[in-house]
Amino acid sequence: MGLVLKNGRLLNLETGEREALEILIVGESIAEVAEQIDAADHETIDLNGNLILPGFLDMHVHLRQPGFEAKETIETGTAAAARGGFTTVACMPNTRPVLDSPELIRYVYEKTAQEGSCTVLPYGAITKGELGEELTDIAGLKAAGVIGITDDGVGVQSSSLMREAMRTAAALDLPVVIHSEDEDLAKDGCMNEGVVSKRLGLPGIPGLAESAMIARDILLAEDTGAHLHVCHISDAASVELVRHAKSRGLKVTTEVTPHHLLLTEAIIDQTDASDANMKVNPPIRTEKDRLACLQGLLDGTIDMVATDHAPHTEEEKQRPFQTAPFGFVGLEIAFPLLYTELVQTGHLPLHELVKKFTVNPAQVFKLDRGSLTVGKVADLTVVDLDTERTITGEELKTKGRNTPFMGKTVQGWSVLTINQGRITYQGK
Template identity: 55%
Template sequence: MKTRLKNAKRLLETSGIEACEVLINNNIIEKIDRDLSAEQADEIIDLKGNLILPGFIDVHIHLREPGGEHKETIKTGTEAAARGGFTTVCAMPNTNPVPDNEASVHALFAKINEDAVIRVLPYAAITKGLKGEERTDIKTLTEMGMFAFTDDGVGIQTADFMLAAMKEASACGASIVAHCEDNSIVYNGVVHDGEVSNRLNLPGIPSLSESVQIARDVLLAEATGCHYHVCHVSTKESVRIIRDAKRAGINVTAEVTPHHLLMNEGSIMTDDANYKMNPPLRAAEDQQALLAGLLDGTIDFIATDHAPHAADEKEKGFLHAPFGIVGLETAFPLLYTYLVKQEKVTLHQLVEWITVKPAKVFNLPYGVLEENRVADITVVNLERESIIQKENFLSKGKNTPFDRWKVAGSPVLTISEGNVVYINEEDFHVQTTIGS
């Protein structure tokens, strides 16, 4: 099966955009050139001048299945990801059962193979049941093909436990991915400890609860040689610690979310738990430090931390609602509209942060638009403006603070391993040439 994508545009390696066409042979990009009209193809898709990009990669999402299917399933979550332009996602292990042994991992892979519409790389837990009491068999789970190891949602509370996990992961060539939070100084907080906690009379989460654990862990990573990746960095102190660690040659990488880049605690006007996430929206100076860290390479890339919840759960207000917001269907248009179009970053930088950089950090053979590579492709319409409407999400989760934001740059076609997994049919005409 050969598919020709015609009338496209692509980013040049340095700067600028040029016309191009792409020929896909089954699941591989066979040719990229300005004009492939002489090539035989079974179907032709006219991209009408839209921009063709490598398929996006998100190394931090929650699919909730098994155990939380009322919030999201592997099927609905990957459909939402495809609509957002993502062709590879990495699913966190806070499910029931937790993927912490051979049986649960076998069952998870079987469900992914059955229901996922894009590539899903699952994490395994560092501790059994995410309880922080007994380590999983990192060697065995690595050999089974698990992406990396994390107890995301809870921080590893003791240094000796993290040290032992890093030693084993280092010996296996595996990565430790950390939600950094020292529970002893969280104080049951639900928002950032600052202006908003005072204004709404809500318990605050100090910045120190995140940064102090990162400081501990980068020294442990230095001692073990383990690749240590920091999830959803949110504070200026965390950025400073990671920057210093990189300068010292420690194998540490980090991610930031779209919501921490685009909002701060001042965005929270009322007791609306659609703004409740962990880590919380921090102060304006933290938001500025995150963007600066992304621009100077301290923070390596962007990940959504897509965390769907049921509507009735999020209606309980900050004190009682669960942490988390959805992000897969809104990430690129939000970042393009409020960072690229406002000239805070370039389009090339944004694309690298959601394709090339995460692939490089985790040694994935994806995230590039090149001949003889897997055909993971995202097409975006940079010109058309739209309004985010949560009721139209493909995700079961509608919990977003970005509802009704005006955006441009929405994905309109997503191809995963040569297969069309999302298409806005109003945008494209698919011409079948077989038998014509």
């Protein structure tokens, strides 16, 4: 007994064509893709002409468990992922305790098996406790199943320690995933350093705090042969540094968030910094930076979209702007936002956007995902491109409500998500 998906259109990720094809799922795998499948012995779902896509991958999320369950849990975070069309997410290690030991990595896998609605691939910390002082047992973390190593949330400030980490990671074929921030330059900043921060009298974080760290780590990656992956790129100079590194054949990849593609620091100016739901790190920057990120996505400098899904409690985000925590939620709204703002406006063909959510992250992190061919794991999402819906807190599966996009009307909502042959989300 299997599951047949009927009356859907399969998006060809090479040509952009939408093909009327049916899919048979048996167990965890795709058993058949054809114009017509005999469904006599199978359960069927009518897709009402909606678009069938590979399941999305988000290589940068914060599931908050263990330690910050008031913000999010593996259960709620993966439910949000499934609603957003994601079948695989990679979770960051800045939990409490930090994911810096094989035992804690195994905990994430065990908790996901019990309560998860998608595949969760944990990162391990580069340094113990993310304190930047002593390397973790990187080989032990790999054996436990980490997808890469990172001290996301803080940058590794010691160049010699990062060089040692990269040497080890290169020998183990593990990506080094960096939160690019020179703390001496960033200091106690709470938004982008520039005209708006000066007008509001708030301490700023210069783009140089990001680009200087990226420049250092590109040189270290060249020296060690490590695969360097740059998180949530936001600065024009940073994009150019990655572009140059790639032109020289270095193993450097990067991601960008929807908010850095769509917003500028003007959203903070408009609220006079009264709404900490506009506060994120790296900060929303200038129009020049936004356009550089968009161009990087269009020309392939930026490999993928990642949400940096970072839920916080309402009480935390009600604090004054300068003391409230950084972060936006994004798993449930990332694809609709970018479909509406990039595809519908003609900036990017649909199939190219979908690659940034599927094929590209799978290739960068060497995952057997992102394809809807026979024999592959049945990870897919079905998207309604036509129905407009407004982003509201009541519908979100995540515990967080901290997003600057609340109240925005968008198209491109997932209506069915299947992870390893199991229906994990079915909506309207």
